[in-house]
Amino acid sequence: MINVAVLGYGVVGSGVVEVIKKNCSSISRRAGDDIAVKKILDIRDFDDAPDKELLTKNAEDVFGDESISIVVETIGGARIAYEFTKRALKLGKHVVTSNKELVATHGPELLRLARENGVNYLFEASVGGGIPIIRPLNQCLAANEIHGITGILNGTTNYILTQMKREGKDFSEALKGAQQNGYAEADPTADIEGHDACRKIAILSSIAYNEFVDYNNIYTEGITRITLADMQYAEVMDSAIKLVAMSEKKGDRIFARVSPAIVGKDHPLATVEDVFNAIVVKGDAIGDAMFYGRGAGKLPTASAVVADIIDIVKHIDNSVPNVWNVRETNNMVDINDTETGYFIRLKTRNREEAEKLVNRAFGRVTLVNPPNSGFADELAFITGKDKEKQLKLALESLKGTGSVREVAGVIRVLDE
């Protein structure tokens, strides 16, 4: 019998308890031992919780109990969760978490601590909800050198963008709808500004390239400036607009970025809609592989946590924890030194003159037809691939000219 303690009885924590209870016989069969939740730690009162008898407000009931060998941390944040995780690992307890913020912030230290104490620190649920992605990266694709990762890692923003495209809602209306449906929080900043996706691509990249990628060094741009007009142009281009998190190995350095992107309809990410997530992994042997599913939600996320628990139980006395190397010097490529194409919309005073200026500034561009007559004063085009700093300079040179009134929008174009 393996005893588990759950820290934090919120959405994911209660889901973990529910999944273990519901599928206990098949879970025990797969793990090779029985698994039971012995304690649930939460400072809040839950008067009519189904697991009331397991609830405690006293952390000593968890940390002082030697029979508890696995601790599930679903508190979130990087403060109490950080202290509790360190304490558990130092006591020789395995820790499983869904807490992307903690992993992205203190991953190297916590993984090292786990190895020093001969236990595991696992976090399959921290990225992609129930989609298996951490373990496939660590294990199934272990024979590959990973070159790149491209994904839709945030369900809230993907839902908002899908609503804008499908229902013709503008951003704030779509955001409100997402909040009403429980897909966005009251304070949606972490989602719509790309911070959530940023932490997730940092975690995936750290695993893929075997080297800690600090999320503070990742260029991050949210979706708040995406308009219905952009959506209409995307339709003209037979493309979708997605919040894309990506990273690439560039020689011995790493490039990572979170930003809205124009995604051509033949790209596997283009058809990922609503709250779904998808992650494309590029390996030298496998080529492209994609993982797709519900990126959030109580039971999907809980099932990822429980899969980690099962994995620990299967190899309880024989854990082989990975650690993340931390490079002393900066290991990231500056976004200005990377190549991309831009989709640019200009409001013009004189369309013909503006087109001449654009051709002079960017070299050959591909013009995009306006969606309808309401865009008669706009000049929209896709630039060739060039360094971001060149593109920015070229764009800058258009401002304040007589024929260009305003830059109405700039969105990166995702490579095929």
Place this chain on the structure above:
Amino acid sequence: MINVAVLGYGVVGSGVVEVIKKNCSSISRRAGDDIAVKKILDIRDFDDAPDKELLTKNAEDVFGDESISIVVETIGGARIAYEFTKRALKLGKHVVTSNKELVATHGPELLRLARENGVNYLFEASVGGGIPIIRPLNQCLAANEIHGITGILNGTTNYILTQMKREGKDFSEALKGAQQNGYAEADPTADIEGHDACRKIAILSSIAYNEFVDYNNIYTEGITRITLADMQYAEVMDSAIKLVAMSEKKGDRIFARVSPAIVGKDHPLATVEDVFNAIVVKGDAIGDAMFYGRGAGKLPTASAVVADIIDIVKHIDNSVPNVWNVRETNNMVDINDTETGYFIRLKTRNREEAEKLVNRAFGRVTLVNPPNSGFADELAFITGKDKEKQLKLALESLKGTGSVREVAGVIRVLDE
């Protein structure tokens, strides 16, 4: 240092040797030990092979060498491969294979033998080439009760169907093109008749439902009867025609089927084209998850074999092999007792009369517009969902009537 022997120096076998050589440092790091290929067994001559010094024709060089702890079987077929696999397992050597035929035929015995000898028998590469699917089913989704699996499991047929749709080639022309491009073998029977997909869905189902599914009990229909006319109708229906392998848990029994199917454009499998494979897994906690990638090819398949090797090395003294229960009585649901919808094309002598007959026989149907005037004598429709035996009876009742000249096509419709 862990020594590996490779049995069979064909496409996959030589790929395994190549991947181990190429990525040896990262593989060793992930496995926690060095991995080296010590012997390659093949009865053929390879005069200019890069690994010539490792080649042997003498099986004793493998089985008599106690320093070899992992055997990779990439011979294929269920004869010599079967004997060699049993011998290796009995000698306490782990076995990794890409051989779907052997796993689908003798899986229960070989898994039992592995467990008895405290070693692993792993076969990630037997389904979906490089796509991680066996390990996710066994591990990542271990917290789920799996309800169903739906997949495109054969790249050759998917390539042929894509060519028919995209290039307007008929079946035999598309098959010839697939053979010229190396996507189909000289004898394409196993692919185009669905036998390959059948063995793969048998393996996936045996894992998902923890019970051996004998491929001999799976209804299997290939793509040889799919015509360009069917493709044109599919376009009218905004759908694709795919060779779909699926299985479902039905109470305490299992239903499995391989057949062409009409797949609506919003289904995640509809956009899987060319030689790509994709597998949708339905779990009670995770909902739908999809795994997508190259379903065949030297390096993708080899990378799956090497991932299994790494997994064994990580837990070399602590293997927890699964076994497949074999039920004494038949565990499969007869296809005639399952529900589906049919897409049916009738060539008529009298279209109006035929429509009356159809409505009488099938109840309400959805008529499908003919793609062009060349189909003026055809009546095409989608039936409601009903038991296959009812649908077959209804179809039978139309034959030999004055107004129906011929049943030109029957294709199942895949549920959303």
